[in-house]
Amino acid sequence: MANTVDNLINQVRENRIWRSIFRGGSGESNLRRSLVVQQNVFLHLFSIKSRKRVLEFSATWYLGALTFGTFLILVITGILLMLYYHPSVPQAYADMKDLQYVVSSGVFLRNLHRWSAHAMVFLVFAHMFKVFYRGAYRTPREFNWIIGVVLLLVTLLLSYTGYLLPWDQLAYWAVTVGSNIASAVPLIGAKMRFLMLGGTAVNANALLRFYVLHCVILPVTAVVLIAVHFWRIRKDGGIYPGESDAEVSNK
Amino acid sequence: MAEDPKRAPAPDSPEEMSRRKFFVKVGVGSAAVAALGTAAFAYQYLSPNVLYEPSPIVDAGKPDRYAPDSVTMDPQNAIYVVRTGEGFFALSAICTHLGCLTAYKPDLGIIACPCHGSKFNKDGVKIEGPAPRPLPWLRMWLSDDGNLLVDRSNAIAIKQLVRV
Numbered sequence: 001m002a003n004t005v006d007n008l009i010n011q012v013r014e015n016r017i018w019r020s021i022f023r024g025g026s027g028e029s030n031l032r033r034s035l036v037v038q039q040n041v042f043l044h045l046f047s048i049k050s051r052k053r054v055l056e057f058s059a060t061w062y063l064g065a066l067t068f069g070t071f072l073i074l075v076i077t078g079i080l081l082m083l084y085y086h087p088s089v090p091q092a093y094a095d096m097k098d099l100q101y102v103v104s105s106g107v108f109l110r111n112l113h114r115w116s117a118h119a120m121v122f123l124v125f126a127h128m129f130k131v132f133y134r135g136a137y138r139t140p141r142e143f144n145w146i147i148g149v150v151l152l153l154v155t156l157l158l159s160y161t162g163y164l165l166p167w168d169q170l171a172y173w174a175v176t177v178g179s180n181i182a183s184a185v186p187l188i189g190a191k192m193r194f195l196m197l198g199g200t201a202v203n204a205n206a207l208l209r210f211y212v213l214h215c216v217i218l219p220v221t222a223v224v225l226i227a228v229h230f231w232r233i234r235k236d237g238g239i240y241p242g243e244s245d246a247e248v249s250n251k
Numbered sequence: 252m253a254e255d256p257k258r259a260p261a262p263d264s265p266e267e268m269s270r271r272k273f274f275v276k277v278g279v280g281s282a283a284v285a286a287l288g289t290a291a292f293a294y295q296y297l298s299p300n301v302l303y304e305p306s307p308i309v310d311a312g313k314p315d316r317y318a319p320d321s322v323t324m325d326p327q328n329a330i331y332v333v334r335t336g337e338g339f340f341a342l343s344a345i346c347t348h349l350g351c352l353t354a355y356k357p358d359l360g361i362i363a364c365p366c367h368g369s370k371f372n373k374d375g376v377k378i379e380g381p382a383p384r385p386l387p388w389l390r391m392w393l394s395d396d397g398n399l400l401v402d403r404s405n406a407i408a409i410k411q412l413v414r415v
Contacts, residue, residue, distance in 0.1 A: 173351060177366060180350040195297050199304055 045230045047238060054239055063127035068226065070120040074158075075219065077113040085165070087211035089204045092167035117159055124155050136239065144232040147225055154222045161214035164207060175202050175210070307404035311391075314339060314399055314415045322355045322362075322373055330389060330401055331355060331362070333373055338412030341391040341401040342375045347384040362386065374410075 012018055023039050034048040053059060084103055085095045099106035128148065131137055137145035164175045179202065183193035198205030233239065268276075309328045317323055317334040324331050324344060329352055331342040342362075344353050351366035361378060362371040369380030376385045387406035391413050394400050399413065 173366070177349040177351065180348075195294075198297070198299050199302050201304060203304060205299060205302075 045227065045234065047234045050238070051240070059239060061126075061130060063123055063130050067120060067123040067127055070116045070123060071222065071226070073116040074113060074120065077109045077116065078215065078219075080109050081113060082215060087165070087208050089207060090167065092165060092207060096166040096168070117162060121155060121159055124152050128152060141232075141236045144229060144236055147229045147232065151222065151225050151229060154218055154225065158214060158218045158222070161210040161218065164202070164210045165214065167207060172202055175206065179206075307402055309401045309403060310394075311341070311399040311401055313397060314393075322357070324355050326352065328401075328403065330403060332399065332401070335412065338414040339391060339399060340410070340412055341389040341399075343387045343389055343403065343406070345386075346382055347386060348380070348382040353386070 013022075022036070030049075037043045037046060037048045081099065084099055084106065086092060096110075099110050101107070131145070131148070160175075160178060164171045179193050179197055182196060183189040185192060194200065196206070196209065197203070198209050305328070309325065309330060311325065311330075311332050314334075317332055317339070319334055320336065322331055322333050326344070329344040331344055333340050333342060344362075345351070346353050346364040346366065346369055348364065348367055348369050351364050353362050353364045353369075353371070355362050360373065362373070362375070363369070364380065364382070367381050369382035370378040371382070371386050372378055374385075375388060388410050390402040390405040390407050392400055393413060393415065
């Protein structure tokens, strides 16, 4: 039985269509396994080999991976929520209520989006603390730390812009207060608030601007920075000291 | 032999620029000009020229709508119309701290902000809380047909009552 399954899997993997998609093909050798990672557009960000201790729970508590997991959930649920949401006044509030009470599974998706957002903020901070207390921000990883800080800011901005979209009282006053905090910046504060809201008060323009930031600009920024963040892990020598290109060539 | 003035100087002489350096400078310069232009363009594009916001001028109705010694809130327009013994004035209802809508508490005779606890008296003067400034007095006047008008965009520095 096990043999039949193995044979079947092998047949599929030797199939012409499969081989045209996965160029490395299958095989038992380490070379083949390396090629699978190296020749895949997504996996090639990572190193082709990992030490066992890197994959142990105690090394990272998987906080970075979990953060990325919540981000994926947020992207998928967010796109689904967009199908029922109009970023206009006062339709946005009605759409949010429809998602809660009328759309099948709407309340599930909305709650999943909301709780994943909370979890992502928590996990980003936890990841940051773990990296900090392990000293993993030190040379040659300081640039990746900086990217991480920018990703933290992007995460918080995503939370903040998403806060306005339900267009309820909480959203309205939270963004009124938040944008007034922004206007406390010396000299350019009032202008900044005007550009952010697209007007002098939280209104239709502000809702649309926050929507575009929340659904396009900030997620795209996050995806690009996440890709660089992952790629730098490999380039900086994985997650343990002494294994980066720079450190190896200095030996 | 006299020096030929039209002769090009040697490209490696220190005060002269090589062709490559010249083109790099032209390229970087053009990119900088384009970047500045893009910034100006973006700034202008992001600043709306027409705002579809409610007019700042509010018609507060006939003066006799308001009882003597009363504070009446118009929550839609975020103003208070205050009538004292001598006349009328208008106060902004937007807290000077972070822009929340304040509310009048008739039993205490004060204006209070629900967000961070600022309190003001009926003249808009701060009693307590984080608000940095008093609630501004807004320009108020009588229209030709005898209605009280308030300009919400126009705070007045000298407190003046409208006498009817």
